[in-house]
Amino acid sequence: MGNSVIARRLGLLAVLALCVVLLALVPYFPSYYVRVVDSILIYIILAVGLNLVVGYAGLLDLGFIAFYAVGAYAYAMLASGQFDIHLPFIVVLFIGAAAGAIAGILLGFPVLKLRGDYLAIVTLSFGEIIRIAINNADDLTNGPQGIAGLDRASLFGLPLTTPVHFYWLLLVLAIIVCAGVYYMERSILGKAWRALREDQDVVRGLGINTTTLKLLAFALSAAIGGAGGVIFGAFQRFVSPESFTFQESLLVVLIIIIGGVGNIVGVIAGAVVLVVLPEILHFAAQYRLLIYGVVLVTVIVLRPGGLVSPRFNLGFIIRKVRTLWLSPSKT
C-alpha cells in the first residue's frame, strides 16, 4: 500500500468530512440562510420526484406543481381551523402522498396514451385546472385569500416550528428520496423506464405494458410531490393558490434540465443553482429577474446537456468511493 493510496483515502475522507461538517453547521447559520437551504432541499425533493417522469421515463410533465398543491392543501384542510380538523403531521404526510398518487393516477390513466408534446400540454392544462379550481372553490379552500394559521407541526413529540427543525426533517427526507430513487433507478423497473425513454415501441414489442410503466412513474412522482406539498404547508403555515402557478411547474422542470436530465447529482446541483441565484441577485433590485433570465439562457446555450455531465452521477461517486476504499490498486 503506497503513500499515494493513503493520501487519496485521506483526501476522500476530507471531502466526506467537509460535506458532513457543512451539513451539520447549517443550523448555526443565520435564519435567512437556513431558510434558503430549506428551500433548496424542498426543490431537491420535488425535482428528484419529477425526474422519475421526465428524466427516466422520458415523459414531459408540465403540471407537476398540481400534486404539490394537493399535498399542501391536504395539510391546510386537515390540520388547521378551516374545518377544525387537527390531524398530526405524520398522518397528513402519508395522506398527502397518497392523495398526490391518486391525483397522479387519475390524471395519468386517461392521458398516458398521448405522447410527447400532447402529454406536456394535457399535464399543463391539468395543473391550471387544479389551480383555478383551488382559486374558486371558496367553501373548501378559502379561494384566493388562501388558508392561514395552519397547525404547528410536530413529529414524534419533537416540535417542527423553526427553519432549523425543518432543515433536519427535509435533509432526512431528501436523503431518503434520493436513496430510494437511486435504488429504483438501478432496479429492473428503472431499466424498463430508461428503455421506455429510448424507444417505446421496442419496449412494447418486448411484451411490457408501457401504460402501467408510465402510470407507475407518474404515481410515484406525484406521491413525492404530494409529500413535498405537505411539508411546504407545515413550513409556511399558510397556503394560497399563487404558490402553485404554471411558473412553479416550469421551475422544477428547469432544475432538472439545468442540472442534467435523469441524474440525481445533476438535480441537486440544479436546485442549488436555481434557488441560490435569485437570492444572490437581490442586490440587483429590479434588474434581478432580467439578470436571472440572461444567466439562464446563457447556461442553457453554453451547456445544453446540463451543468453536470451524465457520467458524474450518484453511481459513479459510490463506485469511486468503494473502489478507493476496498481495492485501491484498481483506481
Add this chain to the structure above:
Amino acid sequence: MFDYFLQQLIFALAIGAIYGLIALGYTMVYGVMRLINFAHGEFFMLGPYIYTFLFSGLVGLGGLAPVLDSAIAIVASFVIVGLLGVAIERFAYRPLRAYGRLAPMLSALGMSIVLQSAVRVTVGPQPVHFPAIVPSTPIDALGGMVTTVQLGILIAAVLLMVGLTLFVNGTRLGIWIRAASESWTTSSLLGIRVNRAVSLVFFIGPGLGAMAGIMYASYYGIMQPTMGSVIGLKAFTAAILGGIGSIPGAMLGGFLLGAIEVFGTAFLPILSFGYIGTEYRDVFAFAVLILVLLFKPAGLLGETVSEETTVAKKDY
C-alpha cells in the same frame, strides 16, 4: 335573447381572432422546429409597447396625419418584433438544435423571462393606458351593439389571416415554409434553405403576435408587462386544439377558444343553474382541450397520420 347572442358572438369573434393570430406564431414555429416557443406570449406583449413608443415618437417629431402615424407605427412594430424574433432564434435556439427538444424549450422559457423583465425594468410594472387607434363608437347591428374597435379587430385579423394563407400557399417562400414543416431532412436534400424558412417563420410569427397584442391593448385600453403570460398560454391551447403545426387549425382553434370562453362565461351559469359560475371559464376551456386531445390526439385539423410517424419515437 337574440341580440344578446349576437353581441356575444361578435365579442367571441373579436377575442377569437386575437387568439388565432397568436396561435399562428406557435403553430408555425412548432411546424418547422417542433419547439414550443414559450417566449411567444412576450412578442404579443411587446407589440403594444413598441407601437406606443413609435407612435408617440412620431407625434413628438411633428408627425403626419394621425392615421398615417398609426399606420407607420403598426407596420414598424410588426417589423421590429419580427426581427427580434429572428435574432432570438439565431442566438438562443439555433445553437441548441442538436440537443433534443427540452433544451430549446427551456431556452425559450429563459427568453420569456428576459423579455418580460426587460420591459418591466424600462417602463415599470404597472398597467399603462394604451392610446386608442380608432375611436370606439357603438354601432347598431341587427339589434346587437357592436363597437368600431371590435369590428376593426375582426377585419384586420381576418385580413392578416387571409394574407398569410395566400403567402404560405402561393409564394415560393411559403412553399419553403410548408416543405420545411413537412420534413426537415427531405427539404434540405431538395435544396430548400431550411434555415431561411426558419428565420422567416420567426419573423412572421412574432410579427403577427405583435399585431394581436396591439389589437388586444386597443380593445381593453391598457397594457402591462405580464399581459403575455396568460394570453400566450391560452393561444397555445388554441393552437393545440386546432392541431399544432396546422395553419388553418390555429385560426380555427383561436375562434373556437374565443367562442368557448365567451359563451361559457355567458351561458355556463344559466345552464348549470348557478352552480358553476363564470370563474370556471378557464377550467372549461382546458377541459375541452383535454377532451379533444383524448379523442383526436392530433387536434381538430392536425394530420391524422399514424402516431409513429408524427411523433418522434424518442419524445424527450
